[in-house]
Amino acid sequence: MSENTDKHPHKIWPYLATLSSAAVMLLAFFIPSIQDQWDRYQSRKIIGQYVSLGDEFMDEDRYDMAETAYQKAFELSQQTRLEIEMKRLKARVHRMSLLVEWGAPPPEDLEEVDFQLLLHLQKGHENDRERAFTLNSYASFLAGSKKLKQAEAALREALRIEPASSMLHLNLGNLQDQVGKKDDALKSYLKALELDPKSLNAHYNLGLLYVELGKYPEARRSFEEALKLAPDDPETQQQLDKVRKKLGE
Numbered sequence: 001m002s003e004n005t006d007k008h009p010h011k012i013w014p015y016l017a018t019l020s021s022a023a024v025m026l027l028a029f030f031i032p033s034i035q036d037q038w039d040r041y042q043s044r045k046i047i048g049q050y051v052s053l054g055d056e057f058m059d060e061d062r063y064d065m066a067e068t069a070y071q072k073a074f075e076l077s078q079q080t081r082l083e084i085e086m087k088r089l090k091a092r093v094h095r096m097s098l099l100v101e102w103g104a105p106p107p108e109d110l111e112e113v114d115f116q117l118l119l120h121l122q123k124g125h126e127n128d129r130e131r132a133f134t135l136n137s138y139a140s141f142l143a144g145s146k147k148l149k150q151a152e153a154a155l156r157e158a159l160r161i162e163p164a165s166s167m168l169h170l171n172l173g174n175l176q177d178q179v180g181k182k183d184d185a186l187k188s189y190l191k192a193l194e195l196d197p198k199s200l201n202a203h204y205n206l207g208l209l210y211v212e213l214g215k216y217p218e219a220r221r222s223f224e225e226a227l228k229l230a231p232d233d234p235e236t237q238q239q240l241d242k243v244r245k246k247l248g249e
Contacts, residue, residue: 047073047077047084050069050072050073051069051070051073054066054069054087054091058090061098063091063097066091067088067095070084070088082121089117089118090134092110093114093134093137094134094137095107095110096140097136099140099144102140102143102171102174102178103174104144106140106141106145115137115138119138128161131158132165135157135161136154136167139151139155139158139171139175140171142154148175148178148179152175155168155171155175156172166193166196166202167199169188170189170199173186173188173202182209182212186209186213189206200226203222204222204226206222207219207220207222207226207236207239210222216243219239219243220240220244220247223236
């Protein structure tokens with residue numbers, strides 16, 4: 001018995017030593033992998049936070065801040081997350097929708113290829129609404145770049161997708177007014193108001209068009225309707241006062 005007992009430690013300890021060495025090697029193999037997994041988890045978490053922040057900025061129409069947030073998320077993804085790049089492009093080009101004056105020069109850092117790439121990514125009926133909005137922003141960019149025929153083509157394509165959009169009819173009217181097609185612009189503004197009677201911009205722009213056409217009673221009504229929607233708007237009040245003077249009121 002004692003002979004067997006004496007032998008066992010000599011057999012067990014080398015085995016344990018071997019096992020211990022193997023465990024160390026195994027841990028040495030897995031530790032970087034665990035760390036990598038943790039880093040990737042943390043990275044995904046931060047990427048998600050930047051995307052959520054960008055989404056919040058988009059909801060608030062703060063497109064410049066949204067673009068920055070999405071750009072950071074895309075960089076952290078090592079430029080592999082195409083859906084984030086699509087969000088960034090959308091934020092970038094939709095800055096055009098914030099320009100108050102139709103036909104104003106676009107931001108210097110915005111390029112036509114940005115719109116083209118986003119429109120390419122938005123192909124497919126499931127993206128129709130977003131594509132129509134992008135085409136509207138693209139038309140504004142083109143109008144500001146004095147590419148008026150291309151701007152009209154973009155708006156016509158957007159209207160083909162969303163024919164009941166008051167905003168698109170309004171901007172088509174803006175473009176038609178810009179190129180001197182006053183009668184067509186009048187029809188487009190009236191269509192915009194038919195679709196959305198509470199469109200402040202449609203009432204205001206229609207009033208300006210009536211002034212150009214010398215139709216002051218109609219202009220007065222349009223500016224009065226606009227003031228009902230925005231009673232404290234100084235520009236509308238100023239235009240109404242001018243029209244009233246024309247009418248001798």
